[in-house]
Amino acid sequence: MPVDTTTTTAEVPDTLGVVSAHRAVLIGASLKGQRRQVVFHFGEDVATVHIAGYGHGPSSYARDDSASLCVSGEPSSGGLTAIEVHATQEQADYARRVLTLLLPYLPDESHGSGTWIGECAQTFIAALAARAERRVWCIRADTGRILHASASEYSDSDFDHAVDCLEIDDIGIEEDDDRDEHVRVERIPQADVPDDITIDGARWLQR
Structure with missing residues (x-):
């Protein structure tokens, strides 16, 4: 499938500070030098990512009134x-x-639901990246009309299914x-997605 891509300049790699894990499906860390920890929680019924103050481990986010x-x-x-997706661009x-950076610390196993925990985290990463950059992937017709939009990059099978x-x-x-x-894949600003097109892969809440 034809894809329009852009290149980005290299940046200094991020480095984690202390990684705190509480059970296999609750893990949190902050970037080195930062006080805000990111907490990934994978449960039977819901998976979440929060930003919380640096407390006494990842479980403390549930008691942090300022956690986002x-x-x-x-x-x-x-x-x-x-x-x-509830986060602001900066969050x-x-x-x-x-x-x-936490991906290597996640267990490569399912947790009752049959879902691989690492793959779920990667799905969240794609949705967060789209929010941070305010850019999404889309399928556009030769006429210029946007026909489909996705928070993450299309795999070959995703593209074929959407086009079909x-x-x-x-x-x-x-x-x-x-x-x-007669269609092509592009990466476009979120604001360019028509109101009648739902962004696949995430419900974007206005912030």
């Missing part, structure tokens, strides 16, 4: 569903950076035309 919910989702056998960027679900009238082609030849 960044993103939440419901674990299922097919991955996270009902994802809601999303910080949470994304810490959670990315599009109406030929929306693409602006005839019945015998090849859909793939």
Whole structure:
């Protein structure tokens, strides 16, 4: 599938401070020199990422009145569903950076729901990155019309499924035309997504 990409300049790598884990599915850390810890919690019914003050371990976020919910989702056998992004741009960027560095510390196992914990964290990272950058992926027709939008980059199967679900009238082609030849993937500002298009992969709450 054709993809428009942009390059970014190299930055100084982030470094974690102390990593605190309470059970296999509750883990938190802050960037070195920062007082705010990012807490990833994976439970039977809900998975969340919070930003909280540096307390006595990740479990203290539940008692921190100033803790901010960044993103939440419901674990299922097919991955996270009902994802809601609550974070501001700045919160999303910080949470994304810490959670990315926490990936090696997460257990490579399921927790009752059949969902791989690390994969769920990566899903959250994609949603947080989209929020931080205010940019999403989309499928655009040759006519310029945006037909689909996603918080994370399309895999080949995701792209094929999304295109198969599009109406030929929306693409602006005839019945015998090849859909793939008349659409392309782009990364665009969130604000450019039409109001009638729902961003797949996350429900974006206004902040």
